[in-house]
Amino acid sequence: MVGMTISVPWNAAWSAEESYEIRPCRYASGCPALWSPHRPGVGKPIFARPHMVRQRRSIAEWRCTVCGEKTAPNDRWWFRLGDFRDGWFMTTEAPVHHACARHALKVCPHLRGREHDLEPMPGGFYILKSMIGGPVSERDFGLNFPPQGVVGHLKIAWPENRACWSNRHG
Numbered sequence: 001m002v003g004m005t006i007s008v009p010w011n012a013a014w015s016a017e018e019s020y021e022i023r024p025c026r027y028a029s030g031c032p033a034l035w036s037p038h039r040p041g042v043g044k045p046i047f048a049r050p051h052m053v054r055q056r057r058s059i060a061e062w063r064c065t066v067c068g069e070k071t072a073p074n075d076r077w078w079f080r081l082g083d084f085r086d087g088w089f090m091t092t093e094a095p096v097h098h099a100c101a102r103h104a105l106k107v108c109p110h111l112r113g114r115e116h117d118l119e120p121m122p123g124g125f126y127i128l129k130s131m132i133g134g135p136v137s138e139r140d141f142g143l144n145f146p147p148q149g150v151v152g153h154l155k156i157a158w159p160e161n162r163a164c165w166s167n168r169h170g
């Protein structure tokens, strides 16, 4: 936690970062991945979409979505955001520090009313790579993807039978 003045989460993309290439990613075991330049603070923040590289880094290194600093195992929280899919509960949301979570609850519209979902991140997870490619992605990003696709987000995933929390918000 670096202060209470943060208004844009570290993971958010900025408009000056909206260009895309395929590059090997150290946060995805060196696999080809969707890459964007690192220009946080330039242009306008895009709250709805995380920056691809920072998103993977935040999951691979357990960095806080809000401030970008590493979370220690005893201060690693989440809001139970995610979806049940294909036998997993999966989320693209990196963990948060408790103090950063309290701050985010005050300033992030999408967290409004989720105070009661804030809890220590449960163990027993796997880290999955989501693959992107195909005509829709090629149009969205203006790139030609290889047939097997490239890595997009990293996801934290729990086997469905171990996901004992209820996903009250769908």
Ligand SMILES: [Zn+2]
Pocket: 001, 002, 064, 065, 066, 067, 068, 069, 096, 097, 100
């Ligand atoms: Zn933080």
